[in-house]
Amino acid sequence: MLRYTFHILLILAGGLITWMAYEEMIGLYTLSVLMFMGVNIIMSTSLNLVNGYMGEFSCGHAGFMCVGAYVSSILGVLLFAKDKVFGAPLLDPSLAIYAFPFIVLAGGVAAALAGLLVAIPSYKTRGDYLAIITIAANYIIISVIENLGVIGGSRGFMGMKRVINAMEDVAYLPWMPIWVFLFTVFSVWLLRRYLSSTFGKGVSAICQDEVAAEIMSVNTNKIKTISFMVSSGVAGIAGGLFAYVIGYVNPGSFNILKSTEALVMVYLGGMGSLSGSILSAVLFTLLLEALRPLQIIKWVVIPLLLIILMQFRPEGIMGNKELGDMFPWLKRFYKFK
Amino acid sequence: MLASILQNVINALQWGSFYALIALGYTLVYGVLTLINFAHGDIFMVGAYIAFFVASFALTTLGLPGWAALALTIPATMVLTSLVGVTLERIAYRPLRRKGAHRLYVVITALMAGLILENGNLAILGASRKAFPPLIHETVYTIGGVSFTNLKIAVIISAFLVFAFLHWVVTRTRVGMAMRAISYDKFAVPLMGIPMDNIIVVTFVLGSAFAGLAGILFAMSYPVLEPYMGALIGWKAFIAAVVGGIGDIRGAFIGGFLLGAVEIMVVAFFPSTFRDLIGFTVLLVILTFKPTGLFGVAKTTKI
């Protein structure tokens, strides 16, 4: 029983947030901070797969988020909402509840396919050259969307609120917090299961010695492809959620600055530590909100704090250890397969 | 037809000069430290602002004529900008290097330093754009339908002179030899009695000074300054340096002009919103076929 403590706490936390949101005990502001926290956790853990575990330097993570955001937004609006461009909904809006997870996943799949843009060059290229390819991929994705007038171009795309309204018409529940919570758990669960299998440990083998990995029977190209696709696909999920949380997307919000935020969270938490990434995503989101009154100075203070932190703890909060490795007594409270 | 081609070539050379000047700074630091100094684009921006203040001071407070103000602005800006670069190295990068932190943590520090420069500028000077005062009288020459200004020619010539100077420094001088030595083997160099920290400071001085020069020239050519002007141009110059083969002076130079040429050509034939899209796609294709850039040497793995 004791070792299910973690699972029970997680379910309780999810239930508590839902209930409190339903009873309107927590305000919209707090709720949106919590949702951004979820999105940030997904972003940082998924980027950690490539930048931490695999040891590559991807700086275009927001590009994949952008693909996921647009695909799931367009799909949702096309299917379940009345829109100026797409006309009447193709399906009965009351189905939105059941279709929504698949819409977000479809965004993830599209982003995973976009991940091939980086995965295929990675067979031959490593390190800084691959970093450039990821930056270029980020810019290319944004430019493509900016030049697609049908979906609003650089003005952006909206109408997602109507999809959420369609869900609320069927059952009045705080849908977005629920979905964000479920997808955050799902994403971390997916990454953890991948990375803890012997199959997934091929990722660390590539990071530590790619030549030895290839010669010791690890199909490095396959592992790289899978890892890049999983990483960008999960980022696509984050993008889809982000789009529905905000209710509006424009290509400008997925620029290099957004990618930088994801990078900061990964290196703040520690390369190769999922719990570190979760922790740093939580802290980073809180920090952003706490410093909001400073307005523009916020973006001076946060980098400064990070630089100072790097001076004192250059390996990030957790290094490459998980929470359970640092505090072994915690291991009593969970058991993951 | 010929005239329009020549016109585009001149435009490409001028536009590429900025990329080349900034890319040289990236590649110098990378060549020595294998550090992607992501703050470099913002050092270029700081250079442009320093030039703005120095030039305004010289023109209004000192009441100097334009040519004298320019003669004062260029060295003053280069010195002050290199101070910014060196300060960054001293307070942010060097301690991390001393601790032997993972290379990527230094890169993140550089990214953060860039953000501080951008947003610090925004916080101090406000969001209003600054108009750079005209220092020289721009004369337009037209030869056979091709028009160019004295400023454009000056920009192109400066880029070539800087390249020649840096190439000379790296290949012919003792400092350059030490730089190349550090890039080959960071551990053996101190054992050979080469003062590594001094060489690194020189590298930052050179890179930042020429970013400052690029800042002056850019501000004179496009006299509107804003805090984020360095970010995009910096990222692009970095990409140019990589396409040329990062760590190689010639590569950065050629890469800068290549990127300039691609962008000018795209704007000449397509709507200008396609500039980034096509520019980056071309670079992606180049890197796919030449994974270490045009001049980069493939690192062979020895087992």
Place this chain on the structure above:
Amino acid sequence: MTQTQTHTNTAPVLEVRGLTQRFGGLTAVNNFNVTLKHGELAGLIGPNGAGKTTVFNLVSGFYQPSEGDILVCGSNTKGMKPHQVTGLGVARTFQNIRLWNDMSVLDNIRVAQHGRLGYGFFHAIARSGRYRRREDEVEREARELLEVFDLLRFADEYPKNLPYGTQRKLEIARALSSHPQLLLLDEPAAGLNSADVKDLIRLVRWIHGRFDVTIWMIEHHMDVMMELCEQIKVIDFGQTIAEGTPETVRNHPAVITAYLGDDNI
């Protein structure tokens, strides 16, 4: 596949025909031929820069040969990636130890079974029956292998914290965990002291008997080669200059010329 697989294929474990490798203008390996029968323990020696490691790199698929064919248990490895060649039954160690240093010793052995895991991404995510069965087998096999190598007490250590000689041993164990037909040892005694070298000789001989594997090794310590190898090939500048039993090779004039000035021979 099991640990004590009997050899049914009649083709030689390794057959190399007319192998040539050029790097630019340099011919590192020139018309190299060798045939290793099942169960052989052969050596490859030559002065520094003679092209020995290049031969190993070619056989393990790390380089594609300029000319010639490499057949592992009868299959041509032309165009294969190294992991595919490993799948055919070639495993190797490296001149400079290449362990995964930030992974536990146990994980090093586990990951080296990657090629025959038999499950993929979706099985890993779903924790399917096949995943659990294979993970159990992989874990058990890895522990058994560590046990017979007397490394089990280091299972949770990081390789970088182990003494040099133990790292060498671990690298050999890791190579064996992929169930090779042919084990390539690239200077296994490099950097070992004389006591460790004696242990190594015992270890190699023991592996040869216990794991039913063909071994081909590069070594500079002549005493190791004399003790262990039945057949030795000597190459210099990419050309075979002598071959035969340790005795013949030792007294071969071409070998003496190649090594002239080297006291070891």
